[in-house]
Amino acid sequence: VEEESGQELGLDRSTAKDFHFYHMDLHDSEDRLQLFPEENTRMRKEVVQAEMANESRGAGDGKAQRDLQEEVDELVHLYGLEDDHELGDEFVDENMPRTGVSEYPPYVMKRRDPAREQRDWRLSGETVEAEDLGFGGWGSAGQCQDLREAYRYTPGRASEEYECYVIPEEEDEEEAADVFCVTCKTPIRAFQKVFDEHKEHEVIPLNEALESAKDEIHKNMYKLEKQIIEMENFANHLEEVFITVEENFGKQEQNFESHYNEILETLAQKYEEKIQALGEKKKEKLEALYGQLVNCGENLDTCKELMETIEEMCHEEKVDFIKDAVAMADRLGKFLKAKTDVEISAQPEFEDQTLDFSDVEQLMGSINTIPAPSAPVINPQAPNSATGSSVRVCWSLYSDDTVESYQLSYRPVQDSSPGKDQAAFTVTVKETYCSVTNLVPNTQYEFWVTAHNRAGPSPSSEHAVYMTAPSPPIIKTKEIRSCEEAVLICWESGNLNPVDSYTVELTQAESPEASDVTESVVGIPTCESLVQLQPGRSYIIYVRALNTGGPSVRSEPAAVHTIGSYFRLNKDTCHPWLIISEDGLSVVRSERRIPARDLSSSDTRFTRCVAVMGNLIPVRGHHYWEVEVDEHLDYTVGVAFEDVTKQEDLGANCLSWCMRHTFASSRHKYEFLHNRTTPDIRITVPPKKIGILLDYENSKLSFFNVDLSQHLYTFSCQLHEFVHPCFSLENPGCLKVHNGISMPKHVTFY
């Protein structure tokens, strides 16, 4: 180590004998290695200077050196000492901080040579040995602090060394030098220039030399400063790595502990089982043997008794003997007939039993493997994260378990028949999220996830319900009604299940500066919305459906122009004899009378008067439309309340206000009918196009001859609710409505 470091650091002076350089970056040393040579070239320069200074014994130079020392001290305090003191204070109670220093020697810095730059990280000889001490005991946080303490700069020592470095120069000073010899790079006294070795040398004023020396020193100070910062960063990095190592090993320790404990427990359990089984077996055998023994003893007793009895018999009288012998023979015969058990019921040998250690082996084998992960935590659905066909499911793992993959399962939530769950789908992903596609819009799905590694799967997470966004609504373009200030827009949900709400979005068409501005009306609960607009503009309108999963994509656009009032004829009110055109703006009564089937009275459909109503937007304000008529046609045009009696003629009640034209015997008759009455008004030029102005604000209904800009008549009418345009044809012909047009100027006077 010594040789290598010496070469690498470019130490050509052999003062490095005592030094032991050690690359203390344990984890990532490449950067650090590069730093050292750089430092040392700089160092050398300074060393040379210092030596020069020694030789010249210049007073100014000495001062500069003092300055340098002070500044360096200051820096040392700034960057190193303060922190270290703090750390030291905090951990006063730590076990032997001194030992800490020697225990983790790689971080100790020693400066032995005052002439050397003090930045090197140096090791004393014993530190190399200490390296082998290992990190066995590094489990606690306190020891971590020991480490920090260990690599600090030793403040006392540093200042001591600086002192040594400076003081000799001051002492060597004899007389003040006043000029500087550039050639010798030393301050001299002026008179020395005249003779001696400086005779031919270039000499500059001492102050100048001082300035340049100061500059040089300041530059070096800056570099030092940078170096300190770099080292600080490095130290922080080390600290981080330290903590990580601690954590990782701690985890592994726990892992080992639990595993070994498990194995030991298993073994102990097995031992207990075996011992117990053995004992039982032993007891059983002994009992059997004992039983046999007892039995045997009993037999023996009987035999002996018989023997005695026989012996006694032999001493008896003949007659008695014979008597008894017969009885005895029977008894003996019986006794001897009984089988005497001489087989040993229990073998003394230990029956060989195989010991099953497979489970233990498995446990042993698993010591070096990781544990199976714990159950992931599935997140609730993030708002607006779903589309109509996909959801993005996210989950997380609270522990730092090693996970190789996740299995995400899902199935649609079934409202009915909970027993019959649909088959679940499963996808395997490596990330903690998954975009699941090809789903049905506006549908709830439940998701759950398991984490997997080599050790197996985790338990399942909770089930979370995610919802796909709805399908886009479908705007009923034929039912759009508008006026200058508003539009009434209707749509079909587009979804079978109900959605939470709808959003109407509007952008102004044909206004380049505002084309990107989208206004939204949100939270609409029904499939209809009356939206306020600016007059005289063109809008593109979209509708979205919303549920908890998010918004649907936009519906197909619908164009709306807020020029005049726009409406279509209402088919629901149309008399069976009338035919409404495709665009909903013309109505025809044909020559041929179709027999009216639906002539039963109705609340919505005209049955007597051959009429139809228009769907005017329910907005109070001005509404203007025009009706193209044939001047020989009998027609009635005007307005009526929605609930006007459908069995009466228009104008024949107080719920309608109408202009009626009848053409008889080549004379035109114009009536302005309300409640069956009309003023006597003669009109000389039959209008071909009738303008109708409905003015809620002033409670007026006016009629005009559009071509002549001629005012025909104005009703004053109390419009307590909304009215609709109405049209009737008294004989075959056609009426054509023109709307969505701006009001002519002449109309504005009425």
Add this chain to the structure above:
Amino acid sequence: YFWRRMALTQISSNKCFGGLQKVSEHDSVQLNCKMKFAVYLPPKAETEKCPALYWLSGLTCTEQNFISKSSYHQAASEHGLVVIAPDTSPRGYNSKGEDESWDFGTGAGFYVDTTEDPWKTSYRMYSYVVEELPQLINANFPVEPQRMSVFSHSMGDHGALICALKNPGKYKSVSAFAPVSFSGYLGTDQSKWKAYDATRLVKSYPGSQLDILIDQGKDDQFLSDGQLLPDNFIAAWTEKKIPIVFQLQEGYDHSYYFIAIFITDHFRHHAKYLNA
């Protein structure tokens, strides 16, 4: 011009609906006598020039009848119209026959230039109304010469219509109350009034966009006398395609009481063209 202006004498000036109702007198060149006329200046006329609306009164009237009885001031004030009401005929000649009949002579100029003695030199009401008076008004009051209309009552209707028909474009609009002269009265003396035959003039009228509003009381004494035959002349106007809205107002007679209720409709009618 200067002389004429100097010749204008203000007789009265009264504030009314924010404006001023004035009566002035001047020496008429056409009529060769002193003529009075009424001018109403709406508040708007203080700051800018306003359109002028000429009222031609009926038989026996002076400039006073209209300004005191018709209640027109509010409508004129709101629409910003200068309203000029001249006298109906020259006065003070004491010529033969002048006062013999109420419907000819004093108070009954019919707004025509007479061709016969004794009125030929001074009964030039048409020229007075169409030329001299507008020039005087244009020179002395804040009016826009390009924007003028005419309306009338009874006998004045003839004048109003003739003025409009004979001077296409000069008058923006025409309206009338209880028009007498549109019918039989003119018809009785067709040869004399040929130049002022409205129906003939209609034929040669270049612009068809002359929208005429007529209000007629149903209880008008002239209507019952048969001097007004609305059905007939409506049929005639219909045939000629003169655009007229003729409103027969139930229960109203020929008087200014009738005019007072419908005057606002007529002002709106004129404002529609004058303020367009």
